[in-house]
Amino acid sequence: MTPTEFRDFSNSLYDALAREGFTPEDHDLRLQGSSARFFSGEHKSLDLDLQNNPEAQARVDSWFGDDADRPLRRPFDSMYRLGLDDEPSDYDLQISSDSMAEACRQHWEANGSHGDLVHRKYGFINKRVFGDMFPALRDWASEWTQRTGRPVVPALFPSSGPPDTTSAGVSSHFRDSDWLIHPEGNDPQ
């Protein structure tokens, strides 16, 4: 994504959230995953068994040659470019907002729902109720999925953000190094 595209991406995201009735003060927006950090988490190793896939092995060989210092984790888009995934890497969007989470909880309860509203392992709000509660945001994600050719995948958490699930092998809890998405005019220099 170019800087101009990213500005459009960010501004249109804030516009979509405004159509749902939220102001920038209501939420914290961060880009997560390999689209923000370039490498995937430790749970996605680049140590791939390609014995039965000579084409992918040839691509790996062409990429790294004899270099023993190859990455341990998968770089952004690597599985797609090696022909091991039929879809490019996605844009993981982390939205943290107590007011949005509370709206989902009310809609969940009003429908007499069962099970866990909050995912036990990763802490996000059930994506069915999240999508139904905020259709403008879902439409925004669909539009940007088409525009970028990559899945744009929002996930909703309470304002405290995702829990620290490092022990489970992957965690997207708040970090100082996170890629925050700021409203227009408040971009960090």
Place this chain on the structure above:
Amino acid sequence: MMHLVLVIDIDGGIDQSGLERLRTHLNLKKQGRLTDDWDQEFGYRTIEAASGQRTKIGLFRESDGSWLVDASASGSDVSNDEIALLRAELVQGIAAAGYQATVRAKPTYGPKP
């Protein structure tokens, strides 16, 4: 806000080939990766009526590993006839993909009660 109008549980587990069959027979756009256990939505499409009413169909995996198809409408005035037609179409699509469908008596979020 969209209003949940229909939920159909899909019995049994779904592998990659089964997922592809479901997407094909339900005419859904692809979404999500089966290998990513945080992914919950795996296919979708939207029906837009001349009246402006939008109905979104989605294929989901709940956090307990169970699968379902649901339909949500942009208004709450979807007729029983429209829901019946959609239900028949989706049940038929799930069966054509090789799975058994169970329609929830009342549409709810979360896994099957």
